[in-house]
Amino acid sequence: MSTDAAKTLAVTPPRKRFRTRLLLDLVLIGIGSATFFLFPENLGFVTRVLIMIIFVLSLDLVIGYAGIATLGHAALFGSGAYAAGLFAVYISADPLIGLAIGIIAGAVIAFLSGLILLRAGGLTLLMLSIAIAQILQEIANKERPLTGGSDGLLGIDMDPIFGIFAFDFFGRTGFWYVFVILVMVFFLLKLVVASPFGLAARGIHESPARMRAIGTPVYWRLVGIYTLAGAIAGIAGALSAQVTELVSLEALGFTLSAEALIMLILGGTGRLYGAIFGTVIFMSVHHWAASIDPFNWLFVIGGLVLVVVYFVPEGLLGLPAKLRQWLRAGR
Amino acid sequence: MSVLSGILIDGFSYGMILFMIAVGLSVTMGLMRVINLAHGGFALLGGAFAHWLTSIASLNYALSVILSVLAVMLIAIAMERALYKKIYQFSELQQVLATIGIAFLMIASVNLFLGSTLLPIRAPAFFSTSIDLGFRSLPAHRLVVIIAGLVIAGGLYILLDRTRFGIQLRAAVDNRDMAASLGINTVKIYALTFSLGAGLAAFGGILGAELLPIEAYYPLRYMVLFLVVVAVGGMGSIAGSFFAAISLGIIDTAARYIVPDFGTVFFFIAMMIVLTLRPHGLLGRI
Numbered sequence: 351m352s353t354d355a356a357k358t359l360a361v362t363p364p365r366k367r368f369r370t371r372l373l374l375d376l377v378l379i380g381i382g383s384a385t386f387f388l389f390p391e392n393l394g395f396v397t398r399v400l401i402m403i404i405f406v407l408s409l410d411l412v413i414g415y416a417g418i419a420t421l422g423h424a425a426l427f428g429s430g431a432y433a434a435g436l437f438a439v440y441i442s443a444d445p446l447i448g449l450a451i452g453i454i455a456g457a458v459i460a461f462l463s464g465l466i467l468l469r470a471g472g473l474t475l476l477m478l479s480i481a482i483a484q485i486l487q488e489i490a491n492k493e494r495p496l497t498g499g500s501d502g503l504l505g506i507d508m509d510p511i512f513g514i515f516a517f518d519f520f521g522r523t524g525f526w527y528v529f530v531i532l533v534m535v536f537f538l539l540k541l542v543v544a545s546p547f548g549l550a551a552r553g554i555h556e557s558p559a560r561m562r563a564i565g566t567p568v569y570w571r572l573v574g575i576y577t578l579a580g581a582i583a584g585i586a587g588a589l590s591a592q593v594t595e596l597v598s599l600e601a602l603g604f605t606l607s608a609e610a611l612i613m614l615i616l617g618g619t620g621r622l623y624g625a626i627f628g629t630v631i632f633m634s635v636h637h638w639a640a641s642i643d644p645f646n647w648l649f650v651i652g653g654l655v656l657v658v659v660y661f662v663p664e665g666l667l668g669l670p671a672k673l674r675q676w677l678r679a680g681r
Numbered sequence: 682m683s684v685l686s687g688i689l690i691d692g693f694s695y696g697m698i699l700f701m702i703a704v705g706l707s708v709t710m711g712l713m714r715v716i717n718l719a720h721g722g723f724a725l726l727g728g729a730f731a732h733w734l735t736s737i738a739s740l741n742y743a744l745s746v747i748l749s750v751l752a753v754m755l756i757a758i759a760m761e762r763a764l765y766k767k768i769y770q771f772s773e774l775q776q777v778l779a780t781i782g783i784a785f786l787m788i789a790s791v792n793l794f795l796g797s798t799l800l801p802i803r804a805p806a807f808f809s810t811s812i813d814l815g816f817r818s819l820p821a822h823r824l825v826v827i828i829a830g831l832v833i834a835g836g837l838y839i840l841l842d843r844t845r846f847g848i849q850l851r852a853a854v855d856n857r858d859m860a861a862s863l864g865i866n867t868v869k870i871y872a873l874t875f876s877l878g879a880g881l882a883a884f885g886g887i888l889g890a891e892l893l894p895i896e897a898y899y900p901l902r903y904m905v906l907f908l909v910v911v912a913v914g915g916m917g918s919i920a921g922s923f924f925a926a927i928s929l930g931i932i933d934t935a936a937r938y939i940v941p942d943f944g945t946v947f948f949f950i951a952m953m954i955v956l957t958l959r960p961h962g963l964l965g966r967i
Contacts, residue, residue: 419773466957472773473716474960477912480905481949488946604905608781615778646793652785659779660767 375434378626379533386525392523394594398442399633400528408582408623413611414489414619415543416575417555421607422479425463425486426580428458428602430587432642435503435597443509445527448589455552457577457583459486464576480604487602501596506591517593524593531589535582539622542578547659551575552620610652616658618665627666686817688935694823695892696930697830701885703910704922705878711917712854712874713769717781720882721900721907722787727753727883728895729791732800742805750883756881761872769871784900792897798897802887826888833881834923841919850874854917909952915962925963926944 385396405427412418433455434448442448463482467475488498497503510516515523542548550571553561562568591597600606609632617628635654639647662669706720728750734745760783768779791800808822842845850861854869861867886895893903910929914921929948936947955963 362759413774419777421777466953470956472913472959473710474956476716476773476777477908478760478956481909481952484905485946485949488949532942605901611774612778612781615774619774645797646789648789648792652782652789655778655782655785656764659771659775659782663771663775 356618375407382529393525395637397521397525397528397593399630400532401586402633403626403629404532404589405583405586406610406620406629407535407539408579408586409610409614410619410622410625411539411579412576413614414621415548415555416551416572418572418576419476420479421476421611422483423583423610424602424606425483426456426460426583427512427587427606428486429459430584430590430599431582432497434588435591437507438506438508438592439503443507445508445511445592448592449585452584452588453581456587461573461577464573467575468572470501483602483604483607483643487599490602492598502596504596506595508592528589528593531585535585536622547574612655615665618667621667624665631666683817684938688938689931690819690823692931692934693927694826695934696927697826698885698889698892699906699910699930700830700923701833702882703907703926704919705881706907707914707916707918707922708874708913709878710911713871715768716773716776716780718777718904719783719787719892719900721904722784723753723879723882724886725756725787725791725895725899726756728802728886728890729795729800731802731887733893735803735938747886749887750880753883754876754880757876758872761875765875788897788900797897802890802895822891829888837919860894896937913952913955913962918964921962921964
């Protein structure tokens with residue numbers, strides 16, 4: 351995958367690549383906006399997909415770019431969600447301040463847990479990441495008077511955004527609110543992954559030893575990336591709390607971490623577009639399968655996961671390159 | 682005093698259940714380097730078979746247990762040959778994903794045939810009687826679990842330390858390629874070990890149904906528990922899994938007795954302390 355990227359880098363002149371990418375981004379923004387008019391009945395679902403894309407983008411930063419294998423990413427989503435939700439219930443219902451609180455919560459939890467997690471690697475890191483999410487979930491479960499425990503945090507009632515745009519019953523304001531934030535996060539991440547900071551993360555992914563040899567403080571770079579990813583996951587969590595006006599224990603659950611991972615691998619890791627496509631496809635299939643057969647949709651999801659891992663391990667966005675390779679070999 | 686012995690007995694029997702289910706996972710992780718998130722699925726399948734045999738086919742308990750364990754071992758061999766043999770070459774994340782997919786399919790299958798309700802296993806009446814040990818009495822079920830766990834731990838020790846199969850297995854865990862080039866049939870060792878681990882998981886799942894109730898989502902619900910035992914004990918170490926399972930079982934039970942409000946938090950904090958101090962687990966070698 352990395353060698354492929356290097357090849358395209360060498361072949362395509364940077365300015366042209368930049369232009370095609372920008373065009374692609376504009377098309378994506380167009381498609382995103384169009385969903386508002388195409389699915390007026392299903393805005394709630396579409397908005398959930400958009401929130402999930404933000405979350406999976408954050409996971410891509412951690413797994414795809416920095417190579418940190420984690421199965422506890424929901425810890426960061428849930429921290430943002432509970433922070434924003436509690437802030438809305440007990441202090442102020444202003445959405446933007448709440449969003450900032452969610453960002454801070456995600457970043458702080460990521461920084462603190464990152465200090466422990468990133469000293470480990472492999473299975474140990476996977477286990478520790480799961481453990482952190484489980485501990486947070488247990489705390490949220492037991493602090494019932496504050497968080498509502500297993501009933502979920504109820505009573506979130508957001509003020510209008512800027513005092514003008516009130517959240518409506520159909521989710522129109524919610525859609526645009528989330529969509530604008532998603533676009534901002536996406537472009538921020540594009541900048542980050544192309545910056546020296548992002549390149550260092552990628553370098554650590556390829557070879558920590560070499561990066562250490564050229565003087566990169568590997569551990570602190572990883573903590574930095576993880577904290578940034580925590581802030582973005584916090585955004586996703588806060589948006590989910592504000593738009594759905596509910597935070598449940600599932601926001602910290604293992605299933606959320608696992609599903610986000612499936613979406614990311616389905617689309618393809620290490621490319622921001624992969625997070626978008628993977629999330630859209632997974633959630634659509636999930637939605638469709640669950641509405642056709644609410645009891646047996648897990649067959650479809652399980653089958654989908656196996657097909658992806660066995661036949662297209664690079665993810666769907668890896669397919670064109672694979673096809674090209676295959677055609678070239680055939681010739 | 683009675684609280685203390687209660688904690689120790691309950692914790693010990695809970696630990697035995699964890700050990701029986703997790704030991705197969707530990708060995709497959711140490712031997713094949715596979716993070717098998719579907720391992721709890723074998724315990725679920727065992728429990729589901731036992732539920733079906735005792736409740737619907739109304740066979741007697743011992744026979745149902747034996748048949749269920751054998752069925753799971755056969756399924757495990759088939760799955761090892763069909764699915765897992767490719768998973769061995771995957772990267773860590775792909776393994777996680779592939780085995781989650783397998784766990785989903787297992788859950789969906791049980792859900793399809795038996796539904797998503799609790800699947801009780803009709804245990805013999807003897808299990809609920811209490812047995813007087815002189816210093817205190819305890820439910821027969823706990824005693825059966827503890828004895829079964831000790832027998833299995835002892836049996837595994839003999840199998841690994843004293844038999845030809847055990848020597849070959851240990852050689853393969855230490856260095857797979859070297860073992861293969863010495864003429865050890867590692868493919869066969871893999872399949873047999875995998876199947877044995879799955880069978881133990883099924884047995885543990887059935888015996889532990891009182892503590893960890895069997896239902897379709899069992900593999901996801903308790904997966905973390907089993908993985909923690911393996912991570913704390915050290916991958917591939919049977920003695921490690923044994924000590925980890927028992928200490929975690931006792932810590933968890935003690936926390937439930939003393940500070941019931943913060944049930945599993947102590948379990949995970951204990952695990953984090955161990956893994957921060959010893960990243961490869963108590964007895965891990967890698």
